[in-house]
Amino acid sequence: MADRTQRNELRATLRERFPRERSQLLPALQYIQDEHGYLPGWAMEVAGWHLGIPSSEVYGAATSYTELSTSEPASHVIKICTGLGCRANGSLELLERTKQELDSADDGNVAVEEVPCGYMCAVAPVAKWDHDWIGRATIDDLKAIAREATSI
């Protein structure tokens, strides 16, 4: 839970950056997520105060968009695309083997997620390591990432 100072600081920043209009809700939430990596409950509440939107509606909007997250993310994420274009290029096997690799390392610090499409189908299969996309990903690429991830 954030203290009063943190709330006041956020409120001041929001006041500076975002006009008090409902249409600013998504830009404000995107700003908060960029700052914190996710949307803390108290920050959503502050966004609601500033924009004059009930917390329930802020939460409703926040949980409706796939790119917004209300829970703290794992320290590191490996995302592997399992869309059709990537499947046709062996992404399911990549996913399986990456999971095995991390299971054997027994590390809770790294999450492996499937994504439905990375929109880079022409360099399939694709994977994402935290913020970087890797095109034409191979088992060796992902093994190297898994090793790096578990040693952090």
Add this chain to the structure above:
Amino acid sequence: MTSHAQRALDSLKASATQRAAAHSDMTRIVVQVGHCSAAVGADQVAKALASQVPDSSYIVTTGCDGACYDAPRVVVTSPDGARSTFSGVKTEHVGRILGSSGLPTQYESADPYVGQHRIVLDGCGEIDPTSLDEYLLAGGYSGLASALAKPQEKVIDEVKASGLRGRGGAYFPAGMKWESARKFPSPDRYLVVNCEEGEPGIFKDRHLMEGMPHRIIEGALIAAYAAGVHSIYIYINAEADLSTERMKQAVDQAARAGIIGEDVLGSGYNVSVTLRRGAGGYVCGEETTLLNTMEGDRREPRLRPPFPTEAGLFGRPTVINNAETLASVPVIMAHGAAAFAETGSEKATGTKVISLSGALERPGVVEVPMGTTLREIVFGLGGGIIGGKAIAGVAVGGPSSGILPDSMLETAIAPGMLHESGVMLGAGGVIALDENVDVLEAVRSLAKYNADESCGKCTPCREGTPRMVDALDRLLSGAGSPGDLDELRGLAEVVGAASLCGLGQAAGGPINSALHFFGDELAALAKG
């Protein structure tokens, strides 16, 4: 008589010509950096080139030319015009490339443009997307200047005569959309440029934003002028960071040059452009959902009517056009409706940008005339299946559409339905599946996508789409019964008939195409 706009444009071009002269006796080294090619090392190549470039050369970072199979690509053009193209470039090749300027052209052997007709993509991978000058010198903004010199009705008539339809998937005539927004009485109106592109297997709007941002902006300005709009919103997908960066830069440049803002090119027309980012979700590309997103609501569609052209953004008449649609507009205004309508088929004019992927030798982004057959696209431009394997099917148009078998590849691309079972061209995704992929597993993955992305507003879609997946799972796991086929058929019909937006209405597409084309396989599974 030369119009104000034309004179203003001519003077911008004159200063661009002067600035370009500084490079006229230098070797031009183009590095194609897009979000895909960066993922295979193009940004590293660009850095390495920049650090070693000799004084006799200059580096330009462009978008990609669509030959993604060969990315990263570098094109070297010497002052005498000789070109060398380097494919699959790695940082260790940089020294060799810089030493080889002036080599005879290697282009003919692997020209990726053969079989294409590039209007929308013309210049992608060639001209600098971060340079207004290069766009101007390639004839850019002459469509806008020509539009501003005409009355708004004339611009709409020209676009109507061209037969241009929306390229986002619904193929509504663009000119009619502008006209209805324009005719609806209101103190203000909006234009929203839909660059949400959240559909799996589609990456052409990103390709275009990264390669030719000014063309989209020019098209948007023409549309806004014609529809009586003074505020444009460009709505870009949450993940498309590079696209956003290049679009923002292009908007800023155009504003500084007097192409956006008060008194556009001295014509007296005022317009503002604002960029907005999406926050994820397939349904957000649906136009009424997109409006809810922009207004700060949940990602849910709205009831229609009223249509957005009557009551859209903030309740005002709103034109919503896809990026590719708008990028087709400048050429219509610059060269006339007749020139545009020469390309394509009788039923549909112009071209379509296709996102080609799957088990292909040459996946990438291509632009072909409407009426081109899927076989030409998959085997001609796409180079056929990797390793000469057999083709199992082609998923056309994404999760709202379906999968066609090999026997249907003579089908010509056209707006709307390609086959009565529900296979549509959609936004132009073509994913080829080889014999190693189980087509029914592929259908399941499309159905699962629809179930995951359903926003939950309409009960039939929220409850029906997961049940389609359940029925497919029973069949695929060997626990199927003939009743499952009936359930799939019934669900596809009910969800399609009782949903508000396109996601639900077309959610049965993959199922229906499977029942039609792969019915025997499904029936075999249903016997257990």
